[in-house]
Amino acid sequence: MAQAYLHTLFGPRARALQEAAGSRASYARMEAGAETVDRITAKELAFIAARDSFYLASTSENGWPYVQHRGGATGFVRHLGGNCFGFADFRGNRQYLSVAHIAADDRVALFLMDYPNRRRLKIIGHAHVSKDPAVIAALMPSGFAAEPERGFLIDVVGFDWNCPQHITPRFTEAEVRRTSQPLIDEIAVLRAHIAQLERAAS
Numbered sequence: 001m002a003q004a005y006l007h008t009l010f011g012p013r014a015r016a017l018q019e020a021a022g023s024r025a026s027y028a029r030m031e032a033g034a035e036t037v038d039r040i041t042a043k044e045l046a047f048i049a050a051r052d053s054f055y056l057a058s059t060s061e062n063g064w065p066y067v068q069h070r071g072g073a074t075g076f077v078r079h080l081g082g083n084c085f086g087f088a089d090f091r092g093n094r095q096y097l098s099v100a101h102i103a104a105d106d107r108v109a110l111f112l113m114d115y116p117n118r119r120r121l122k123i124i125g126h127a128h129v130s131k132d133p134a135v136i137a138a139l140m141p142s143g144f145a146a147e148p149e150r151g152f153l154i155d156v157v158g159f160d161w162n163c164p165q166h167i168t169p170r171f172t173e174a175e176v177r178r179t180s181q182p183l184i185d186e187i188a189v190l191r192a193h194i195a196q197l198e199r200a201a202s
Contacts, residue, residue: 002030002038002158002159002160002161003030003031003033003034003035003038004034004035004036004037004038004157004158005038005122005124005157005158005159005160006027006031006034006158006160007031008124009124009158010027037083037157037158038156038157039083040082040083040156044121044159047112047114047119047121048077048079048112048121049075049077049079050074050075050114051074051075051077051112051113051114052071052072052073052075052076052172053069053070053071053072054070054077054110054111054112054113055068055069055070055110055111056068056069056070056098057108057111058097058098058101058105058107058127059105059107060097060100061100061105066097066098066101072087072088072141072144073141073144075141076088076141076144078138080138080153083125084153084154084155084156085153086130086139086152086153086154087139087151087152088136088148088150088151089129089149089150089152090146090147090149091146098152099129099150102128102129103129106127107126107127108126108127109122109124110122110124110125110154113167115168115170115171116169116170116171116175117169118164118167118169119161119162119164119167120161120162120164120167121159121160121161121162122160122161122162123154123156123158124156124159125154125156125158126154126157127152127154127155128152128153129150129151129153130150130151130153131150132151135151135153136148136151139151
């Protein structure tokens with residue numbers, strides 16, 4: 001796991017710095033036996049299916065890095081089989097930055113965050129867009145009202161799981177509501193019981 005990811009991203013300078021820092025031997029063992037791609041497993045599939053957002057990095061035509069937030073309903077990133085994932089691209093501000101970038105250089109990186117559980121999955125791959133109506137329909141979240149313009153398809157080359165250090169837990173409104181609901185229900189029961197006691201005492 002992560003062998004292709006590390007082997008792809010480690011260049012001569014990174015390896016030289018690792019050598020100077022004394023970490024090269026450890027990373028060399030991690031790279032050993034790297035295949036063409038890191039194969040997605042059930043663990044990654046479950047994590048991706050539970051996400052409602054991620055960050056997408058691409059490179060501009062003049063070499064500048066660009067990071068874009070992508071969000072939607074939970075599970076809007078769909079597994080299309082093998083090492084391929086996709087998501088519907090909805091009509092927005094019509095800047096078309098990511099679309100233009102991957103037309104020139106299809107290499108992308110994704111960060112998928114699970115803030116409550118302090119987990120992070122990093123993915124690198126090759127992206128392309130599709131205007132095939134069947135592909136777009138397969139990527140559309142059920143009942144989502146936004147108008148799709150295209151589908152983004154990503155063929156995963158490698159992935160890596162990060163340690164939880166420095167990931168601050170954050171919670172969505174739905175997660176807070178779900179966690180606090182048992183306490184709210186208990187308070188309602190207690191209030192009803194107090195009201196009953198007050199009626200009996202009057």
